[in-house]
Amino acid sequence: MSTITAEINRIANQRLHGGRISLAEALFLYQEADLFTLGEIANEINLAANGTTVFYNINHHINPTNICVNQCRFCAYSKLEGEEGAYEQSIADILEEVKDAETQGITEFHIVGGLHPHRPFSFYLELLQTLREVHPQIILKAFTAVEIEYFSRIGGLPVREVLSQLKNAGLQAMPGGGAEIFAPGIRNQICPEKISGDKWLEIISIAHELDIPTNATMLYGHIESIADRLDHMEQLRQLQDRTGGFQVFIPLAFHATNTDIRKMGETSGVDDLKTLALARLFLDNFQHLKAYWVMLGEKIAQVGLNFGVNDLDGTVIKERITHAAGAKSAKGHSESYIRNLIVRANRQPQERDTFYQQVNR
Numbered sequence: 288m289s290t291i292t293a294e295i296n297r298i299a300n301q302r303l304h305g306g307r308i309s310l311a312e313a314l315f316l317y318q319e320a321d322l323f324t325l326g327e328i329a330n331e332i333n334l335a336a337n338g339t340t341v342f343y344n345i346n347h348h349i350n351p352t353n354i355c356v357n358q359c360r361f362c363a364y365s366k367l368e369g370e371e372g373a374y375e376q377s378i379a380d381i382l383e384e385v386k387d388a389e390t391q392g393i394t395e396f397h398i399v400g401g402l403h404p405h406r407p408f409s410f411y412l413e414l415l416q417t418l419r420e421v422h423p424q425i426i427l428k429a430f431t432a433v434e435i436e437y438f439s440r441i442g443g444l445p446v447r448e449v450l451s452q453l454k455n456a457g458l459q460a461m462p463g464g465g466a467e468i469f470a471p472g473i474r475n476q477i478c479p480e481k482i483s484g485d486k487w488l489e490i491i492s493i494a495h496e497l498d499i500p501t502n503a504t505m506l507y508g509h510i511e512s513i514a515d516r517l518d519h520m521e522q523l524r525q526l527q528d529r530t531g532g533f534q535v536f537i538p539l540a541f542h543a544t545n546t547d548i549r550k551m552g553e554t555s556g557v558d559d560l561k562t563l564a565l566a567r568l569f570l571d572n573f574q575h576l577k578a579y580w581v582m583l584g585e586k587i588a589q590v591g592l593n594f595g596v597n598d599l600d601g602t603v604i605k606e607r608i609t610h611a612a613g614a615k616s617a618k619g620h621s622e623s624y625i626r627n628l629i630v631r632a633n634r635q636p637q638e639r640d641t642f643y644q645q646v647n648r
């Protein structure tokens with residue numbers, strides 16, 4: 288056995304027996320372990336933690352506007368006010384869009400959008416209150432830390448107060464967007480106007496203190512290094528140690544079309560799968576790992592079920608953000624399509640709600 292193989296086996300055994308792997312060990316695995324070895328280790332860890340169950344949910348994405356005061360270089364979704372393709376939905380428009388939600392079996396509204404230059408904070412409170420009144424059974428998962436910080440500025444309120452008011456209006460959970468990559472040198476190049484990584488972590492930790500669970504994401508495959516990805520995951524791991532408020536980790540594969548970052552086209556399938564596997568190995572305090580099929584494509588997401596993944600996101604319906612950047616996946620799928628992806632990977636599909644509770648119809 289070569290020294291490299293022996294070291295890979297040592298690190299794998301350490302992790303499989305409940306040990307934590309260091310940044311250096313994770314980097315070594317990414318660089319030296321072949322795709323299938325990494326996948327096999329991640330698969331074993333996932334099967335021990337979650338069995339053969341793979342979760343999905345029936346959700347609807349609401350993106351109230353693409354008008355945004357920020358112009359992040361990687362973002363193909365945002366528009367300036369008056370620019371061709373800019374749109375904004377009123378609360379009435381949104382209610383019309385989701386009017387059949389119950390009959391479609393939807394259990395979650397996932398709400399994120401641009402930082403609109405004129406809408407007051409009260410608009411977002413009213414949006415949640417109205418959705419809560421009209422659709423009382425549907426869980427409201429809304430607003431990234433970037434939006435929360437913007438609401439704090441436009442509302443003249445501390446972040447904690449913004450989150451408390453949103454929670455009173457119906458907010459039950461938050462998505463994990465806006466994390467991108469925490470490393471300042473990279474973040475300053477791809478989204479200099481966006482809040483810092485430290486600020487993102489601070490806002491999320493306040494949400495966790497207020498019992499608002501969140502997701503965690505990482506945008507990869509642009510100009511960051513593998514070490515930057517691991518630094519990002521390390522900071523998430525540390526926060527999870529402190530709060531336990533993260534529900535799932537979601538690596539988001541970068542899409543370059545229509546963005547200002549022209550360095551590359553798409554992430555490779557090998558990189559996508561190695562990144563998923565590495566996340567399962569490194570984030571030992573995250574129970575769930577999601578392959579977001581919208582960004583990965585349905586086929587890589589499905590193969591990811593053998594690389595540590597136990598969640599395939601959901602039906603989505605009307606995805607706008609990644610498709611503005613050239614995603615070739617569908618804008619939404621039926622429940623039977625998602626279940627079929629899981630069954631064909633020899634796993635057991637299980638519908639979940641936002642909080643990873645089983646939904647049995």
Ligand code: SF4
Nearest residue numbers: 355357359362365401
């Ligand atoms: S990523 Fe978000 S904050 Fe940045 S430009 Fe796009 S919509 Fe605006």
